[in-house]
Structure formats: C-alpha cells, structure tokens
Amino acid sequence: MREADKLLKIRGLVKRFGGLTATDHIDFDVEPREVHAVIGPNGAGKTTFISQISGELQADEGSIVFAGRELGGTGVPYRARAGLGRSYQVSQIFRDMTALQNVMLATQATAKHSFSFFRPAATDQSLAGPAREALELTGLGHRLHALTSDMAHGEHRQLELAMTLATRPRLLLLDEPTAGMSQAESGDMVKLLKRIKSDYAVILVEHDMDAVFALADRVSVLVYGCIIATGTPDEIRLNPAVREAYLGDQEAEAI
Amino acid sequence: MDFRHPKTWFAATLLLAFALMPAYALLNGQPYYLTLFSRIMIYALAALALNFVLGFGGLASLGHALYLGIGAYGVGILQFHDITNGWLQLGAALIAGLLFATGVGAVVVRLSGMTFIMITLAFAQMGYFLAVTLKYYGGEDGRAIDVRSAMGLFDLSNNTVLYYFIFVCLVAALWLFSRLIDSRFGMVLRGCKSNERRMLALGFPAYRYKLVAYVISALACVLAGFLLANLTKYSSPSYMQWTVSADLIIMVILGGMSTLFGPVVGATTFLLLEELLSSYKPGLFPGVEKLVNEHWPALMGMFVIAVVLSSRQGIYGYVAGMRRR
C-alpha cells in the first residue's frame, strides 16, 4: 500500500511528562480496512499513545496525518467529526440516561449542529432509528429503555461501543473493549468486532491475547514508549524481543 | 405533560394557587400578599433561569444576580432619561444583558469547578461596583423609579395587572424552558453535565453550546430583573449582591435541581420561610420572637446548611421521583 493511501500516518511522535518520555519517537500506520492492534506490558504508554491520536493529549513532537489532514494542534471534537471514534477503557457513558438516550446523543453528534431549540429530541426518529440499530448491533436491542445505572458492567462496555459506532467513524480507537468482561462476554465482543471490522479501520489496544489474535491483521508491540516490533500476529508471537519484553508477564503464557 | 404523575398535579396546584392569589388577597384585605407573591414569582423566574445552566448544564454560576441588576437598571436608567416605554426599557436591558453574558460567558464557560464559581462571583461583584460608582444613577443607594414601565395595553401601575403580567412571564418561561430541555440543544447541555469528556469525544464542541445556554439563562434573568424593578419601583446595586446569587442557588437546590418545576417550589419555600422568620409574630415567647425577627438571617444560614447537607433531590425532586398513580 502506498504511503498516500494509508488512512492514519504517524511519524516521530513524542510525548514527555517532566523527565519521563512516555512516547518515544513512534512511527505508526493504519490502512483503511485493517485492524492494527497495539499490545504491551502495563505502563508501556498505550493509553497515552491513544490519547494523542484522539486529541485529549497534544504531542510534543511528530505528526499525525488522518485522511490527508494534519491533526496536530486540533482538539478532540474536531478529530471526532473528522472520523475518529474512540471508545474508552473505563466506559464513558451518560449515567443518568437510558441506553437509547445515550446512543441518540451519539447519533445527534453527526448532525451539522444541534442548535435546535423547540422540537423534542426524544421522539425524533432520525435520531432514534440509527440509535436503535447501533444498540441492536451490539446486543442491547432488548435494553433500549434501561437506565445505565441499572445495567451491568458488560452491558456498559456494549453501550460504550454502540455509542462509538453511532458516530459513523472511519477509524475506531478501541481502548481495551473487553476490559472487565467475563470469558463469555469477551467472546461475544470479539465475535461482534469480527463482524463489523471490515467496515472500519481499527486501532485495537488490548491485553486479551485471544481477542488480538482473532481480530488483528497487524500487531505492534509498545514497550516503554517505543514500538519494538510490528508484524502479523504470528510473526509477533515468535519474535524473541517481544517474548523477552513479556517475560514474567501473564501475557507470555498467552503468547 | 404526564397527568398520571403526582408531580404534574403538584405543579398545577401551585400554579393555580398563584393564579388565584389576587382574589384571596382581596377577600382577606391583605394587599401585601400581592406584593409578596409577585416577588416570589419573580425570583421563581430567576431561579428557573439559573437552573437551566446549573441543574441541566452543570454550570454553578454564583453571579446570576448580575443579570437581575441589568434588568432592573434597564428600567432605572432609561426612566431617568424620561424613557418610560417598557418595551424599550426591556429591549435595552436585554441587549445589555446579551453583551454582558456573551462577554462574561466567553471567559467563564471554558472553566469548571471552583474556578468557575469564583469567576462568576467576581464578575457579579464587578457589576455591583460598577453600579455603585455610577453616582449619576443613584450610586450605592440606588434610585427610586417614579412610574412603572408603560407596556401599552398593560397598565403596570395597577398592582393586580402587574401580578398577572409576572404570572404570564413565569408560565411562558416554564413553557420555553421545558421545550429547551427536551430539544436537541437541551440534550447536548445535559450530556455536557453528565459527561463532558464523552461529549467532546462524540464530536460536540461543548464550549459553544454551554455559552449559548449561559446567554439564554442570563436573558431570562434580565426579564426577572425588569419585573423586579417594576414591582419595587426601585433600582439598586443590592439586587446584584452575590448573596442574591447564592440565594438563587439555594432555591434551585431546595426545589430540586434537575427538574423543570423545582426552582418554582424552591423559590416559594425559601421566600415564604424568610417572610415567616422576619415578620411572623405567633405570640409565643416575646423574647424569642424578637430575636428571630431581628436575627433571622442566622436562621436562614442554618437552614441553608441543613438543605445542602441533607439535600438529595429537593422537595419537587422528591415528588417527581415518586411512582405514578
């Protein structure tokens, strides 16, 4: 694939916190229909990396080019509207609303603006329709009117994903989508992601190796802010530097 | 409106009471009730305005009294220059309010938490001092307003007409805010209160929406100030004291912060309590009575602390949380 065709191109990304270099000159690509997973031991800087792509952190050096546009200096809403959809490790949902209301807000975000003052949003089918679809897709079709405070953790993760999908992004930034889920729930999430992945470019940050091997086209390994290896899942599994980095970690068993 | 829910009946009853108050006052020969309840409705309107950004937007503005003052001075200043047309006065006040709110809002809405509270407080004080130093328009003592605003058909110099004018404004505001809260705009505001990080990640430029909400809220407060000046026939910097802003927040919390009608209940309760403490003489123990009447703010202070420490949903919030019949 030519350089120009890559959906996301990151070159020389650096982020420092005081004396600590959390992101150390990272180069990273994502192609339009691929799942590029990012794995690494705890504290490697995965969330910092993702946050610089989504815009919650501004990089100190380097460039991030998305669909030909340089994202450096832009804020989170700009990047979201450009087609970046992030889901969070700790579900960022609206606690005092129903599942449907949550996703309807996400759908509403795709409109040009929300300066509509008189028509009620709740009965707006142009919002409710796509929201229902997103919820059904992620397996919450039967929980439309449940308050999030009445929902289980696993359902929150499904809702989290539904909201991200409802904004119709081109690139999904999934930060540990199976975090805190049971074996069964994780399996369902992976099945779901497998079904939909061909519609998106995905950056998948994960600790769950089953998920990574089931979904990823490419895997990059992040250790102490540097990418020490990039390749197919099988290549990574056999890479000695990677094994060494994981030695002692429970991931080593999984690999 | 959900007629099966107790909350609708609660609200309707209170509004009906307001509607019938003039008749009650007349029958009992107590014209003072008209003034008292006019005042209550005006503060209810201001509290309603504040609740839009506080209860639904999560913006704790300790400076909303600034806009009460702008409304009041709209009457006072123009009247000083012999402009008694109420529509012009209101129009001027609204424009001034728009400018102030946009200016203050632009600075303030970016901030959150304690800084937000402190800045809104400081800006309101700025308005207060500005009014105090305008010796031309009365300075610290303010100015009496000779005539109530001429509003065409409505003869505001008649206390009862003024009362119903205020009542209509309150009901109109209730209607307006109920539409706003349920609209797309309202949902964005509520989302920002609930989880602003998520709103940004979804692609909403939260700042823009919060600013507009702040301005709308300010303008409703300006209207309340306009009505207040007409009621008291006075425009004074004291309307802009930060203590007034604090009172408004208490009214909102007391009534129920994330409900539409809560502020009305809160304002009624708060002001009736104030009235009771400061002038009621049930004839029990003369010494205690005098103490209460003279030092009632201390009791209000204790009341405020009690409300804050105990409050979960507020009075109307509690009713709204009940199961429907």
Add this chain to the structure above:
Amino acid sequence: MNWSLFAVQLLNSFQLGALLFLLSAGLTLVFGIMNFMNLAHGSLYMVGAYVGAVVAARSGSFVLAAAAAIAFTLLAGVLIERTLLRELYARSHLDQVLCTFGLILIANEVVRYIWGPFPLSISVPEALGGTIPLFGQNYPSYRFAIIVAGLAVALGMYLLINKTRLGMLIRAGSGNADMVSALGANIKLVNTAVFAVGAGLAGLAGLLVGPLVSVQPGMGEPILILTLVVIIIGGVGSVRGAFYGALIVGLVDTTGRIYLQVGLQQLFERSIAQAIGPAIASMLIYVLMAVVLAVKPQGLFPVKNG
C-alpha cells in the same frame, strides 16, 4: 509627575497588598491542600477585628489584642474545621460554597447580636501613632508597620513551607491528598493545622486593619471578594501566587485607581472623568483577572506539580 504622591500611593499599595496576602495565603493553602473553598474566611477576618477591638478597649494593649485575635480565630478555626467542615471535604465545591455562605450569615448575626449593628473602633497603638519619613514623605507609621508585618509573615510562610516537615507535607499534598497519607502523616491533623494557620492569619489581618476601617458586621465580604481575585490571579493553591497576586492587586487597586483618574482627566473634560473614572477604576481588578484567565487560566504563579 508628582513623585511624592506616587511614593505615597506605592506604599499604600504595599499596605493593601500586605493585608491581602495575609488573607489569601491561608485561603489558597486550604484550597490547594484540602480542595475546599471557605467563603467564611472573611468572617474569620471580621471576628479577629472584633476580638481585637474588645481586648484593645479593655486592656489598652494593642499587642495583647493582636495575640487575642490570633489565638481566638485559630481556635475558632480548629473548632469549625473539626465539626462542620470535615463533612464538606468530600462534597462538591458548590456545596462547600453554599455551606460556608450559611456560616457567613450566622457569623454576621452573632456579631450583630453581641455588639450591635454600629461599628466599633480600635485606636492606633501609641507607639505607631506618628509618621515615618520614607521617600521624602511622612508616611503613617502604622501603615508601614502593616507592610512590615506582611513581609514578616511572607518570610515565615516561606520558611514554613520550604524548611519544615509540615511545609513538605503541604508541598507534596497540594492538590493530592493521598500523597500526604502515603508519606505517613495524619492527614486530618495536617488539614486542621493548615486551616488553623489560615484562620489565624485572617484574624491577624482583621486586627491589623481595625484602626483603619470600621469594625462592623459584614466587613468580611468585600475583602473576601478581593481575596478571591488575588488567588485567581496568583494561582489557586500557591502561596507564592498569593504573594505576587496580592502585590499586583494592591498596586492596581490603589495606584491604578489614582493614575487612571489622572489619565482620564488629561483626556476628557473634568466632569466626564469624574463620572466614569471611579466606575472604570473599580472594574480594573476584574478586567485584570479576566485577562489573566484568558491568557493563563491556572494563574500567573501556579503550583509547580512534578
């Protein structure tokens, strides 16, 4: 340019700055460490003034009055902190603001009940009753003493924060309560100590200002607002910020006021300048605050966090 007028105004600015520093140092620390906004800080200032006035009148000794004012407000601070305020630390800032607002109402009425609504007065201590020659002017010794007191407290705060264990805990804990317990200190004790120091300083400020203003109910609120502006400009939680913020606000509000009036009179006709001058002057600090917020929202001298 009238240099002697300028010198006097400069000194007055420092005097106001000194008072503001005494008040804002305590308030900003309490906010930085405990994340708690105490609006009743102005009431502690008022109580200090009242206690000082009463003791000074009874004993004739200003020093005794000062000691009493500080001791009383310190103890009052400890009492309030241990009973009511502890409940509020976990609550939202709005709840804290409203509760301490309730305290202000109560405090004003208590004071009004005990001493009535009319102002009390404190006389300037005899030793400081004269003037002191500074910059070719005879400047009131008492006002100069306030400046000295402010500097002394600033030095004391510097030593406290940088050279003592409590100070280390304060620096570590600023904005990070867990850090304090992680360092093995009793956080409740640290909180009470910090609050007490702030209260004592407020009481001292109240006493010091007594001879210059009327000691009356409600005297705390106007200065409270100024203190908030100082903290915002200086940077919340930063004592250094409180120092420089107080200096800046003192300068702008005193010297700025005078020279704005002078400047306006050069530009406009006298009557216009006299009408709008005071209005703009009183807004100066708030405009400054707004500008600082727009450019550097964390304040000019924010707490440095690793």
